[in-house]
Amino acid sequence: QVQLVESGGGLVQPGGSLRLSCAASGRSFSTSVMGWFRQAPGKERKILSAISWSGEATYYADSVKGRFTISRDNAKNTVHLQMNSLKSEDTAVYYCAADIKALTYFDGSYSGVSYWGKGTLVTVSS
Secondary structure: OOEEEEEOOEEEOOOOOEEEEEEEEOOOOOOOOEEEEEEOOOOOOEEEEEEOOOOOOEEEOOOOOOOEEEEEEOOOOEEEEEEOOOOHHHOEEEEEEEEEEOOOOOOOOOOEEEEEOOOEEEEEOO
């Protein structure tokens, strides 16, 4: 049974940092595109960042470019999201995604996601 478990969410002040982690189990994702999505209250879930199996290709939504960094460790079957300079508008539930289908790194379009984590809440507030 495949499981994705996110950790690292919480309450942080504006300008602060958090590091999200996603641990996958049940199968290896070393050849799959993995990424992070987020869903703010009252809004739809959107892709935030993604990383190729080798780590050589990455995608970032315009809203987080220069502030967030995605990374992965295929040996540990994990993916991480370092979030710096957090803003109140970053408040959302963050979801780990594995095996993102047909991702276009130019604009973040994709055809589907095979596996989702349950999400971790990030609240940016003073």
